[in-house]
Amino acid sequence: MxxxxxxxxxxxxxxxxxxxxxxxxxxxxxxxxxxxxxxxxxxxxxxxxxxxxxxxxxxxxxxxxxxxCGESNLNSAIKASEMEETFNFSILQPCLYKNVVPLQKAYQVASEKLTASLIGYTEHTGHENHREAGVAWAKYFGLTGGSVDNTLLTNGAQHALSLLIHALTKPGDTIAVEEKTYPGTLAIASLSGRKVVKVSMDEHGVSPEALELVIDEWKPKLVVIVPSHQNPTGITMPEVRRRKVAEVIKRKDIWLVEDDIYCFLDERPIPAISNFIPEKAFHISALSKALSPAMRCGYIKAPESHVELLNAHIRANIWLSPPINYIAATYLIESGEAFKIAEQQRKTAFERQTIARKILPTIQCRSTGYHIWLPLPLHWTSERFVAEAKNRHVIISSGSYFDATGHESRHVRLSLMSISSEAQLEEGLRILQNLLESKITTFPF
CATH class of the missing domain: 1.10.10.10 (Winged helix-like DNA-binding domain superfamily/Winged helix DNA-binding domain)
Structure with a gap:
């Protein structure tokens, strides 16, 4: 040749x-x-x-x-923009303008609390009272069994995911993920040489039967699940489904990584999957979605058998997470302010979901979270719809970014919280609705 x-x-x-x-x-x-x-x-x-x-x-x-090649799926799914005329529906974050004042106060308090012991190295990978705050945060939203001895501090949930994948698997191993999943997980797997296999979902989340079949066929070392307000579908697993998934994981003897960072958006606490299989589960919670992405505070509740292993990985990579963030976070949690902020964000999300459903009647999943999983008419592909929306200064995320196998999708994901005002939100949603109703698929720039 x-x-x-x-x-x-x-x-x-x-x-x-x-x-x-x-x-x-x-x-x-x-x-x-x-x-x-x-x-x-x-x-x-x-x-x-x-x-x-x-x-x-x-x-x-x-x-x-x-x-x-363009940008990585992770970069494409989450696009920051400084342009005021842009409607940015791509970033899953709280309405930050509502959180600025309490966070200003928290960091002011943190600066006043700095001592020599807090700004130096520590024997463990995080101070005990900061771990106590993490236990309190996760317990409030449905996790049981957490303690200062089995809770570790990370630089946010993304770091926690990376840490667990590297600690529990080796290059060439297989990881099971939801068929539609967070691109950050796919990015970690791709960069670290781990294989990914998808698990089918239904209206209640991961199918226990499908998970069992995947485990039998592909022998994954662990499964990553987002149980509440799943990214991108918006599905929240009911307790019955969580118990069934836990039964499969226990019977098949694999690890669960439960990425539970949206649990605060549940109308009432739902027991974590980890509650039913504490010896097989690693539970992740974090403050970035409720308080601020800049507050890189993540918490892992781990089986006692793996605490020292994870501590060793943390020390080898970062030694410890920056205490200044955890001083501020601990103040917010201990004062109760963090829970008030989380509740306000939950109410704002509900209000914005209501607005979106009035303008976009094709929304299917009845999520009350930060985002919606929008189905497209047959004459649209997600890539083309994203491109044409961008021509109108509307930034959205293609559903293909979230597909575990990289296949084309008939959905796009819209974050409802990164746009500061409800009036601007409505304007952007109406642009998208007009685009959805268009019968042609190419438009002038």
Missing amino acids: SSSKFSKIAQIIEERIENGEYLLNSKLPTHRVLADELNTTPVTIAKAYKLLSNKGKIESFVGRGSFV
Whole structure:
């Protein structure tokens, strides 16, 4: 096979990327499909993809396929913007303007509480009273069994996820995730050489039967589950489903990583899955979604058998999380202010969900959380809809970013909280509704 043949095919693919036929971050055809189209062999396509990968035009993931390079799915799903005229529906965060004053006070208190012992190294990976605050935060929203001895401090939930995946698995191992899942988990797995396998979901979340089949077939080392206001579907697992999932995990003897950072949005506390299998579960809670993304305070409740292992990983990577954040967080939790802020954010989310359902009647999941999982009409793909919304200064997240296998999606995710005012929220939602009703799929810039 001549080198010119796969080079020419690589040029054809690159031209398709440049003219928009293959959109940024979109999944490329499989080797077999493109080989049939271009009258060549899958091996030739593989060499063309390799050439484009070396040039930084595409990136490939084991088990997921090849994608046009733009930004990583994580970067694309969460896009910060300083432009006031932009309607940013991509960031899952609280309405921050409501939290500025209490956080200002908390950090002022923290600065006054600084002592030599707090700004130096500590024997453990976090001060005891800061871990006590983490126990209180998680217990308030449904976690049982937490203590200062089994609770660890991390630099937020993302760090906690990365820490657990690296500590509990090794390169080449398989991780089970929800079929629609947080792209941050996929990014960790991809960068660390872990394989990902999806678990089917229904209207109540992860299917216990599907989880059992995946465990039997793929032998994953752990499963990552978001039980409340799941990102991106918005599904909250009822207690009955949580118990059934726990039974499967216990019977099959794998680890559970329960990413429970949206638990504060539940109307009333729901028992964590970890409550039913404390010896097999690692429970993550954090303050970024209730208080501020800048307050990088995450808490892991771990089985006692793994506390020292996780402490060793924390010391090897960061030694300890910055105490200044935890001083402020502990003040907010101990004073009760953190719970008041969380409740206000929950009420704001409910109000914004009500607004969204009036403007976008096609919303299916009855979530009361920060975001909605919006189905698209058949004539739209998520990538094209995202592109056309951007032409109208509306930033949204393509559903394909959240697909565990990288497949195209007929959904987009909309965060309702990052836009500061309800009037601006309504304006942005009406732009999207008009776009949904449009019968053509290309528009002038």
